[in-house]
Structure formats: C-alpha cells, structure tokens
Amino acid sequence: MFRLNDAVRRYRAQHCSPTEIRSVAATATTLSPRANPDAAGVVASVAAVAIPTSEPIDLARLIEQLQEEGASLQHGENALLIRPAHWGQLDSIGPHWKALLLHLQTNGQGEDNDAGRSA
Structure with missing residues (x-):
C-alpha cells in the first residue's frame, strides 16, 4: 500500500528544494488509485507548509x-x-x-x- 506521507518525508530528507517537494507530492497524489482531481493541489499546498524556511519576514x-x-x-x-x-x-x-x-x-x-x- 502506498503511503503519501512516508514518500514525501523520505524525499524531503534527501532533497530540500520546495519546488521539488511540491512536485513529488502532487505526482504521488495523482498516481494514487483513489485520488480525486483536486487532491494534487491540496497536497502540494500541504507540502509547501511542511517546508521549513529560514527567511526573515515582517x-x-x-x-x-x-x-x-x-x-x-x-x-x-x-x-x-x-x-x-x-x-x-x-x-x-x-x-x-x-x-x-x-x-x-x-x-x-x-x-x-x-x-x-x-x-
């Protein structure tokens, strides 16, 4: 059984590019057998939130x-x-x-x- 969270976590441990993480999350969701059409965007947004940032902001x-x-x-x-x-x-x-x-x-x-x- 495919587990999206595990795939994103493993990939994130190896690569830190936010664009790549969103792409992997969206692709994994698209390939999932039970994925609905809107799920890829939602998963990409969740992956974006999970990415740590070091940029200072006001x-x-x-x-x-x-x-x-x-x-x-x-x-x-x-x-x-x-x-x-x-x-x-x-x-x-x-x-x-x-x-x-x-x-x-x-x-x-x-x-x-x-x-x-x-x-």
Whole structure:
C-alpha cells in the first residue's frame, strides 16, 4: 500500500528544494488509485507548509497585507485558523504559520477564536 506521507518525508530528507517537494507530492497524489482531481493541489499546498524556511519576514506587515486582501486570521489556544481570500495567499502564509500563530497570540491581533467564528 502506498503511503503519501512516508514518500514525501523520505524525499524531503534527501532533497530540500520546495519546488521539488511540491512536485513529488502532487505526482504521488495523482498516481494514487483513489485520488480525486483536486487532491494534487491540496497536497502540494500541504507540502509547501511542511517546508521549513529560514527567511526573515515582517509578520506585522504580512498580517496587514493579508487582511487588506480580505483574508481572515483567527487564533485559539494552540491553533491558527486562516480563511484566505484566494489560494495564492497560502504560499505567503505557509512557511511562516508557526511564527504567525505565536505573533497573534502574544500581540493579541487577529480575531480570537473564543469569540466565535463568523460564517
């Protein structure tokens, strides 16, 4: 039985290029016997989030930019909930989601998840 997570993890251990990881994840999903047509894009996005980054970023500016573009950021005790206005925003959020969560929690920005989510 083919396991996508194991394949991506093994490949990632050998290669660190984000483009290659997305390609492997999308290809593995496409070749999977139960793959639906939209799964490749979702898996590529998940693979992009899993890629560590060492690039410094201004988190306050990123949050401001996302909110200007219509994205909704919510945080709970240990969760970051993102409602993007378009899928392209995931590329800018993905590598920095842990830092974003910590920034929102410590600075009290974003909508607090305890207040309820809007539909």
